[in-house]
Amino acid sequence: MGIVMKNIGKEVVSSHEKKWILQNVDVEIKEGEMVAIIGKSGAGKSTLLHIIGAVDKKTTGEYSIDGQDIDKLKDSKIAKLRNQTFGYIMQDFGLLNEDTVYENIILPYLLGSQSRKNIKEKAYENMEMLGIKKLASQKVEKLSGGEKQRTAIARALMMDPKYILADEPTGALDSKNTQQVMKILRDLQKIGKTIVIVTHDMDVANCCDRKICILDGQVVEKEKINH
């Protein structure tokens, strides 16, 4: 099923001026794919990712995820979708610095309405997988960039989402940590997750199955990469 977007447009008002930052964007992402959205700064790639992740709203077009038309969903259903279907990884990690690693990781569970058993075990399992188990009670502000990004990934996986949306996940990392994060993302793809990465780093983009290139709010190229 996956993600199907047709004729997506996004208009924003800045300084009393209306501007289209996305226009006529058609995107299809199949389940289990690892796709890179590339383009220059301000091209609209993050906005596209936010629309995919239902944290932002499109102005025009149609968007369906796993056959569900997002326009027909109520706010609470969309919130549930954000909680259970998507896992987000951000360039600035998007972590709550005054909270501990463990508190950050279990946050999606606490915010959601689903009651699950063994939450603690699940959190520790994720931490173990990402090599941050010993940091569980550490405050996030004391972590290195790589540790923070691994914490963000552990949080993104907490609700076992189908889609991982990563906005410049390696933007604040050195090359060693970049490689580690990319390896983790590839491993996640191997276990069936669909990964969408926004990046302007071509090395990162080349690790993906496919590239969607955005220029001035429009898709200009869709390139399949042969590994």
Add this chain to the structure above:
Amino acid sequence: MNKTKLWIRQIIKNKGYYIFLTAEVVIVLLILVSMIGKLQAMYATKELGNAVINKNVYAFSEYGYYRENTTEVDKCLDKYNIINLPTCSLTMDPMGKRLFMLGYSEELFDVYSPKLEAGEWIDSTKEYEYIPVIAAGDKYQVGECFETEDPQLTFQVVGIISPEEYVLLTGVGGTTGYASLSEVFYKMSSDFIVPCDCEHLKCVRKEQVDSRTEWSGRLLLLPDELADREEEIVKEINQYGYITNVKKMSENYNASNQEFCIVNGIVLFVFSIITLAGVGGINNMVELKNEKRMTIYYMYGFTKRKCMLYTYLSTIIPLILGECIFVFWYYHGLDETYTVDLLEINMFTFVAAAVYLVILFHITIIPEMIRLGKKDLFALYKQKV
């Protein structure tokens, strides 16, 4: 449940802000309650002065020495035919039920007439079949009689007064030149007002009651024919104690109320502004810290409405805490620390104070909520990143 835990944890993490704001709320409540309490008391007592000032009545209390040697004072009062208007507290147990009565002299019924809820005030010139009483509250009806074991003591209710009404009592009145009506008016705390030791009226006599307590002060009525010599007489009586005209006390009372309202009004205004700025400022600080948190909460499953509710509840918590602390404190000793005379504090006072603070808080909260509702949390967050 999880979300509540999350919210509580968040409150605890920002406890510094919340303690500061809660303390501010308690201070504003302290001022507000005394202010509203005073305004209520002023409203409740606005007719008090009128009840007596038409007569030339003085509040008098002897100096300690003369209190024990009253003959000299009495001689002086007798010399000018000044009428003493004593009041006393009486208790009796006529029907196996203890009654508390406020005893008035005959003349006092002529110079004073409080607001009645029903019936009429006791008229010293009227012939009553039984001892006339004014009952407090709705336990008795006008015209109702009740007998006692003593055949001389049969009472008939002729008027009803509110138990919330202020009545004249000869406490330590007239103690200074600035004596206020609040020294001679007290809230009705007895079951009845009854004539005591009267010449013409059917009344209760000293020997018929279980106990009798004379109030330490006196009210003196200067006969009209002495009006020309008033100044001279007052000067002479002043040698034996403090004396103040009730009219003057009424003026002092009004002036002190006015002063109280001006001073407290200024303090209240200043603290309201401080609270407004405090709530606004601290909300902004918390909001700045919370902006990222709300974005993350939104990203991971909160709707915008939930973000707004969460922020609203976080903002309103000092108000709720402050009010709870204040009400608890009030009923555990704070009321005794209010030194302002005649404060009328009841449920309305608390409700009015709470409503004022709710309005004050919402002046800052509502625009914040509207802003939060309109803004694109994610875009704003991205801009900051």
